Amino acid sequence: MRRALSLPLLLASLLLPGCLRARRPEAPTVGTVAGTLFATLEAEGALASAIVLDAHTGEPLFSHREHVRLLPASTMKVVSTASVLSALGPDFRFQTPVSLEGSLHDGLFLGDIVVESSGDPSLGSWRFPETALACEQVADALQARGIRQWRGQVRVRGTPDVDAAFGPGWAWDDAAYGYSAAPTAFVFRENVVDLAVSRAEGTDCALAPTLQLTPAFANLPAQVSVDMSAERANLSCTRQRGAPGVRCVWRSPASACPRSASVRLSVDEPQALFSACVEEALFQRGVPRLPGTLEAPAPLLPPRPEPLLTLVSPPLSALVKATNKESLNLYAERLGMRFARERLGAEDYTALRAALGQELTRRGIPSRDLRPVDGSGLSRYNLATARGLARVLFTSLREPYGAALVDSLPVAGVDGTLATRPVTPVTAGHIRAKTGTLSGQKCFTGVVDRPGDAEHPRVVFALMLGNMDDGTALPANEAFDRFAAALVELPLR
Incomplete structure (x- = not known):
């Protein structure tokens, strides 16, 4: 004979499985x-x-x-x-043509080295072997033409106003730094230079530090002042877009005296950086650039453009x-x-x-x-x-x-x-x-x-x-x- 369940036990038997299911943790998704x-x-x-x-x-x-x-x-x-x-x-691949506009007279080139802007962001960059040696490639091509001296300029065509290249809505206080370099039509070395500041051991920390720019041929006027009242050590810089030079402050706590710091800075005129790079590469190969005031023989033929080489990106x-x-x-x-x-x-x-x-x-x-x-x-x-x-x-x-x-x-x-x-x-x-x-x-x-x-x-x-x-x-x-x-x-x- 089966014994009937009481009402409380019946309800408990019906609810118990549901309760157990509710308490079982759900698998995560x-x-x-x-x-x-x-x-x-x-x-x-x-x-x-x-x-x-x-x-x-x-x-x-x-x-x-x-x-x-x-x-x-x-x-x-x-x-x-x-x-x-x-x-x-x-x-x-981006292609950047380089040509000569001038004439060659007994190993002396009278004229300009002309580069056409291609928009290649990697030209002269250290990130890629094929672009890092752009200046050396130009110098080698000139030397291969029998050029032993030259008098002229490095010119870049197709460089619009720098202000137009500064992005809309960019923060003005980022303008000095490499990550905010203006994306100009002509880019060289990613439009940046490196500034290092240092103090010799035993030097008074309140004195102005020694400055060094990389690459060595870069020309970026920089002033660095010292602030020993900051909570943390840092090197910060500011400048106005289009104005020459940069002002930096090397901050640190009074109890600390850091010996070195560095920062990557943007440049407004990459064409000047490229020109200095090419001139340095030619000088290292024994092909000096003569000053414009030095008298030179008259060219035998009128100046004419002649392709020199094409710099190709990755x-x-x-x-x-x-x-x-x-x-x-x-x-x-x-x-x-x-x-x-x-x-x-x-x-x-x-x-x-x-x-x-x-x-x-x-x-x-x-x-x-x-x-x-x-x-x-x-x-x-x-x-x-x-x-x-x-x-x-x-x-x-x-x-x-x-x-x-x-x-x-x-x-x-x-x-x-x-x-x-x-x-x-x-x-x-x-x-x-x-x-x-x-x-x-x-x-x-x-x-x-x-x-x-x-x-x-x-x-x-x-x-x-x-x-x-x-x-x-x-x-x-x-x-x-x-x-x-x-x-x-x-x-x-």
Whole structure:
């Protein structure tokens, strides 16, 4: 005979399985991890925006305030580099013609060395073997012509007013530094020089330090004063765009006396830097430049232009890789300008905005999701949404240059701006992302491979964080690390 359960026991037997299920912890997913991260940030007044798309279909797999517009900072470089790759292809190379305009008389060249601006951002750069020796290549070509002396100038054609090259919305107090070098039509040595300050052991710390410019032929008037009342040691510089020289202050606490410091400074006249470089290379080869006041024999023939050589850049894929991995502002601006010339026949910020706008329309990305003003992200006028940034990467993956763009993104724990980010044996090699940083803003957009997911083996993502400050309990980089790791390791839903 079965004994009937009492009402309390019956209710308990019915409710118990449900209670047990409610207490069982849910397996974490990308959504739950991201939700916890973003709730922590937004509880402190920060703003988080993110989206994840399937890299093959574009299907949205996760989103959080993906329509909110924020400053993209250097993630704007993905827009400019993807655009120029789409227009010119990964194998494109800049070509900078060099010619002679004058006449040769018994080993004496009377005339000018003329360089045509090509917009090559790598000319004379130490980053590439084929560009680092540009001045030496010019000098060798002259020497091969039998030239043992010369009297004339190094001239560069196609150099517009410097002020027009300074980006709209760029911070004026960044103007002295190399990362804010003007993207002039002619670029040499990335339009920067290095300033080092030093004190000999035992020197009075209040005295002016010794200054040294690199390269040695650079001519940038610099004044450095000393401030021993600062909390931290640093070397900061200011100058007015277009004005000669730079003023720097070497600060340190009264209790400290640092012996050396250095800073990379921008130059307004790269043509003068190039001219000094060529003159130095010729002098080292025993081909001196005679002063203009020295009497020279009359030329046998009227001056005529004659090609000397063409300086060729690395392929565009290599320039894009340097741009994105190292977040090079000058490269991004010059590549953007080259894209504008290809599309609209002009190289200025008006043409750049219009050309990038047309390219985004071609990709089906509306202006409400991306409003580009420059190519590097230095401008505070740029606006973007996570949805717009992710769509740029997604549409690029569907085009022939897509692999070159992905290859240009920093790899977490390996190189570029993500070289120091922590990875695990599971996440290593699977996270690629362009970073962007401005005051209070931190952005990431990239590609993540999911080796354990047959349905969504690769995803595209964008993560934008705004209203951040140094006191935020969850730092932006840590939020990215945890979000990106979840994209590799956890179920999407």
